[in-house]
Amino acid sequence: MKELKDLYDIVIVGGGPAGLSAAYSAWQNGAKSVLVIERDRELGGILQQCIHNGFGLHHFKEELTGPGYAHRCIELVKDKPEIECLTDTMVLSVEKDKTVVAVSPEHGLIKVKGKTVILTMGCRERTRGAIRIPGERPAGVFTAGAAQRMVNMEGYIPGHKIVILGSGDIGLIMARRMSLEGCKVQAVLEICPFSNGLTRNIVQCLNDYNIPLYLSHTIVQIHGKDRVNGITVAKVDEKMRPIPGTEFDIDCDTVLLSVGLIPENELSRGLDLKMHPLTNGPVVDQHRQTSLPGFYAAGNVVHVHDLVDFVSEEAEIAGKFAALEAQGKLSGNTKFVTVTAEKGVRTCVPQCLNLPEEGEQVRLFMRVANPERKVKLVVKSGDNVILQRMLPVAKPSEMIAVDIPAAKTELIGSSLTVFLDKEA
Secondary structure (H helix, E strand, C coil), X not given: XXXXXXXXXXXXXXXXXXXXXXXXXXXXXXXXXXXXXXXXXXXXXXXXXXXXXXECCCCCCCCEEHHHHHHHHHHHHCXXXXXXXECCCEEEXXXXXXXXXXXXXXXXXXXEEEEEEEECCCEEECCHHHHCCCECCCEXXXXXXXXXXXXXXXXXXXXXXXXXXXXXXXXXXXXXXXXXXXXXXXXXXXXXXXXXXXXXXXXXXXXXXXXXXEECEEEEEEECCCECCEEEEEEECXXXXXXXXCCEEECCXXXXXXXXXXXXXXXXXXXXXXXXXXXXXXXXXXXCECCCCCEEECHHHCCCCCCHHHHHHHHHHHHHHHHHHHXXXXXXXXXXXXXXXXXXXXXXXXXXXXXXXXXXXXXXXXXXXXXXXXXXXXXXXCCEEEEEEEEEEECCCCCEEEEECHHXXXXXXXXXXEEXXXXX
């Protein structure tokens, strides 16, 4: 059993693609000791159960499966003496003095300290209890991610006649997966008037398999005592309330829930980090530093991504600047800028900037509130238009990334606003 150090340059909580990318980036930028702590039995996070392809097109410039992408990330940190990885280790708390308390079968109770800490805990699925579906409490109701792990890693089939509530990407991918396993996917139901998954997943997972998608519909009753034997579905109005008289029944033995992801931020709240009410993650600057100096966050713990490539990109930023801070190489002379999303843009990350006087290239990640066509995305500071981009299509399910060059960031005042110009 390898002895752990008392002090590391960087302690990273979470060994998924964000944690591994942050560790590699920190190593590239001179960090001499990095500890990655992962609660699962192996590194790679949620990617290990995502056996479909479509990963890595941006980051590795080739199409990979989820385990293939995870393997690439693991290979980056393997055989580097400066990077240690602890698996099967659960972080219990993180203190404001950067002490991380964890427990594992091998080491028992662990207390390690970092000069900096990076939070990359990812996110979890919203469950039936969170959305309060009426009806009995029979067997056969799963989150889509739990069913995905059951099928792809454990080798079990959750049921044979499937209904999926929610059109999130995991739900769409499981519709295809269950069809390939010989199950009958009766329907995908979505409470919103638009799909919440990537367009490519709607085409490849539903249209190609003739699976019906009911928009503006939800489950109003689950039937069955010991096992699900059917559901009642109703159409909803613009306030997402079921419309009486529109109910119909669907015969099924399994209900999969794909009703959203929640960033895993219990540790962040324990630190009293400033949280954003819409992303459900910590407020961060362009270096992914949180409201508490020395603490960084990246990936799905900050805001839910649709592409893992963006997770890795964001984590590399956090790893770089955490390493520079641990080595005392960060300049303290910066200008603070608040970033506000309004007029059609629901969220924007980072939510603030700490800009050096000479400017610095910044990438903004945004999501729109509703589907839009032929709109102009505008980034403005006071009366200065910093950036404009025409968007042929904008969907809430697909993140928009824009780069502001360093020359333009010099023009930014004390605030920055991003919005959609629908008159364009």
